[in-house]
Amino acid sequence: IAGITQAPTSQILAAGRRMTLRCTQDMRHNAMYWYRQDLGLGLRLIHYSNTAGTTGKGEVPDGYSVSRANTDDFPLTLASAVPSQTSVYFCASSPGTGSTGELFFGEGSRLTVL
Amino acid sequence: GQNIDQPTEMTATEGAIVQINCTYQTSGFNGLFWYQQHAGEAPTFLSYNVLDGLEEKGRFSSFLSRSKGYSYLLLKELQMKDSASYLCAVSDSNYQLIWGAGTKLIIKP
Numbered sequence: 001i002a003g004i005t006q007a008p009t010s011q012i013l014a015a016g017r018r019m020t021l022r023c024t025q026d027m028r029h030n031a032m033y034w035y036r037q038d039l040g041l042g043l044r045l046i047h048y049s050n051t052a053g054t055t056g057k058g059e060v061p062d063g064y065s066v067s068r069a070n071t072d073d074f075p076l077t078l079a080s081a082v083p084s085q086t087s088v089y090f091c092a093s094s095p096g097t098g099s100t101g102e103l104f105f106g107e108g109s110r111l112t113v114l
Numbered sequence: 115g116q117n118i119d120q121p122t123e124m125t126a127t128e129g130a131i132v133q134i135n136c137t138y139q140t141s142g143f144n145g146l147f148w149y150q151q152h153a154g155e156a157p158t159f160l161s162y163n164v165l166d167g168l169e170e171k172g173r174f175s176s177f178l179s180r181s182k183g184y185s186y187l188l189l190k191e192l193q194m195k196d197s198a199s200y201l202c203a204v205s206d207s208n209y210q211l212i213w214g215a216g217t218k219l220i221i222k223p
Contacts, residue, residue, distance in 0.1 A: 042118065042213030043157075043201070058210070090156060102147075103211075105156035 002026050006091050006106035013081050013113050021076045021109045023091035031094045032074040033058075033103070034066060036087040043090065049074055081113045116140045118214035120202050125220045126192055134187045134200050134217045142207020148176050148187045149201040151216065157201055160187070189219075197221045 007022045025032065030051045035043040045058030049068040063085060065077045074093075078085055091106040117139045126132040138146070145164040149157040163169055163178035163185060175188040187200055199216040206212055 040215055042215045043203075043211075044213070045210065102159040102162070103149075103157075105158070107156050 004091055004093055004104055004106035006089075006109050008109060009107065010110040011112070013111060015082055015113055016080050019078045019081055019111070021078075021089055021091075021111070023074045023076070023106060024072050025074075025091075025093045025104075026072065027093060027095075027104065028071060029093035029095050029104070030071070031096065032068065033092045033094075034064070034074070034076045035090045035092065036060065037090060037108075038087050046076065046089075078111075081111075083113045085111065086113045087111060116204075116206060116212045118202055118204060118212055120200075120214040120217045122215070123218045123220065125222060126189075128192055128194060128221055128223050130192050131188065131190050132192060132219065134189070134202075134219065136185045136187070136202035136214060138183050138185070138202070138204045138212070138214075140204045140206045140212055143180060144205035144207070144209055146176075146178055146185050147203040147205070147211070148185075149203065151199045151201060153198070160200075192221050194221050194223070 004025045033048045034046040037043050044060045046064050047066040049055045052068050052071045055066050089109045092103040094101050094103050120136045147162050148160040150160050151157040161176040168177045173190045178185045199218045201216045202214040203211045
C-alpha cells in the first residue's frame, strides 16, 4: 500500500537551478495539493488541483508551477530556485474536491537552496 | 485576515490529560480539523468537527464552538508516543484549509 509517494526525499540545490518535486498517488483521489512547511509557520498552500486537467493557485504560488496531466501525478516545479524556497514540501490528496474531507500526505521532500 | 492561534508548546506527564486549544478567525467556516505530526514525518488526520459539541475517538476527543471560534483537542491517558505536534486547520468559505502553526506536545515520564 503506497498511498502518496514523493521524490526526492531530500535535495540540496544551487540557487538558480530548476527543480521538479514528484508526487504520485495510487488512491484515485480527485484533489491534490502542494504545501510548504516552515518552522514557526503553519502549512501554506502553494498550488492545488481539484481534478485532472485543472490547477489553481494557493496562498504562496510565486516561483512555483504545477501540472495535472492525469489523476495520479502532480509534479511541482521550481523554475529558478532561490534560498527562500528552502523548506519541507508536502504533497497531499483527498477523495473529493474542496477541503471537507481528510487529507492524505506524502512523507515530504526536504529542499535546501544554497 | 484569516488567523488560527494555538499554543507553541505544551508539556504534560505520561498518564495525564492535556487540552490543546485552537482559536480561529476565518472568512466562513466549513469545518475544523486536527492533525498529528511526529517530528520528521507527515501529518496524519485525527478528527473533523463541523457541528458544535464533542467528538470522542478513543483516547482523543475534539470539541468545537462555532460561536466562539474555538476548538480544543483533549488527549487522555497520555503515552510517550503522543509526543508530537498537533495542527489545527479550518476550512474556509472557499473550502481552502487555513493552518495553525502547530502545538508541540512534550510528554515527560
